[in-house]
Amino acid sequence: MTDATAGHPAPPRIEVHVDAADLATAVAGELISRIEDAQARGEEPQIGLTGGTIAEHVHRELARMAPDSEVDWSRVVVWWGDERYVAAASPERNAGQALAAFGDRLPLDPSKVHQVPSTDDAASVTEAADRYAADLRAHAAGSFEVLMLGVGPDGHVASLFPGSAQLDVDDRVTVAVTDSPKPPPERVSLTFAALNRSRSVWFLVSGEQKASAVARALAVGADLHDVPAAGVTGELETIWFLDRESAAQL
Numbered sequence: 327m328t329d330a331t332a333g334h335p336a337p338p339r340i341e342v343h344v345d346a347a348d349l350a351t352a353v354a355g356e357l358i359s360r361i362e363d364a365q366a367r368g369e370e371p372q373i374g375l376t377g378g379t380i381a382e383h384v385h386r387e388l389a390r391m392a393p394d395s396e397v398d399w400s401r402v403v404v405w406w407g408d409e410r411y412v413a414a415a416s417p418e419r420n421a422g423q424a425l426a427a428f429g430d431r432l433p434l435d436p437s438k439v440h441q442v443p444s445t446d447d448a449a450s451v452t453e454a455a456d457r458y459a460a461d462l463r464a465h466a467a468g469s470f471e472v473l474m475l476g477v478g479p480d481g482h483v484a485s486l487f488p489g490s491a492q493l494d495v496d497d498r499v500t501v502a503v504t505d506s507p508k509p510p511p512e513r514v515s516l517t518f519a520a521l522n523r524s525r526s527v528w529f530l531v532s533g534e535q536k537a538s539a540v541a542r543a544l545a546v547g548a549d550l551h552d553v554p555a556a557g558v559t560g561e562l563e564t565i566w567f568l569d570r571e572s573a574a575q576l
């Protein structure tokens with residue numbers, strides 16, 4: 327947790343799990359615990375979800391564990407750190423993947439599930455970014471309780487990629503991306519300003535192809551322009567949930 331005396335975030339905590347399945351179970355269990363604690367404090371926690379492969383495992387574990395939890399899912403507010411600018415029904419949508427995995431086992435309040443506008447709703451990726459920013463301004467009360475982020479082999483998080491101009495946008499909470507090196511090309515991403523408004527930031531990273539990015543992001547003096555994951559830090563804590571393969575170069 328934070329060093330309350332100095333008011334500075336604690337150094338990143340690193341958890342190494344045996345494999346992706348074990349990692350996903352640990353993340354899902356910890357997330358449920360954090361939500362239960364927040365609700366016990368009378369809060370309505372805001373959770374930032376991410377896309378990607380390990381995130382899918384986490385979503386499935388959440389669905390498995392949710393019915394046995396104490397969580398009132400109708401009092402959880404859901405956002406996404408990034409989204410692909412495609413049709414709402416596209417299998418490429420991060421929100422669609424998550425909600426399909428949750429099924430009816432996480433009875434969320436649809437009015438508290440804040441999806442990024444799709445090509446069905448917004449005429450351009452810029453309009454989608456602007457509308458998501460307006461939604462955040464209107465409904466994001468305070469910081470995310472937990473923001474989860476996958477990490478690409480190049481060290482990208484959300485849709486903030488190495489060397490991109492969006493890395494230096496500090497006067498907005500969302501940006502439009504039109505040239506994502508990871509398909510599809512058009513996306514909406516939270517900016518670092520928005521990503522860092524998180525009490526806890528959790529990086530979810532599995533697989534040997536991520537080992538270099540993990541080591542580079544955690545290196546002293548890491549430059550967010552080279553490895554964007556280095557640009558995100560929790561207000562209270564930052565946890566790297568790794569497996570043995572992604573931790574191999576630490």
Ligand SMILES: O=C(O)[C@H](O)[C@@H](O)[C@H](O)[C@H](O)COP(=O)(O)O
Nearest residue numbers: 377378379380476477478483484
């Ligand atoms: O929309 C996206 O693609 C994700 O938000 C992206 O940031 C993802 O989390 C990483 O690319 C890791 O993805 P994998 O876990 O599939 O490698």
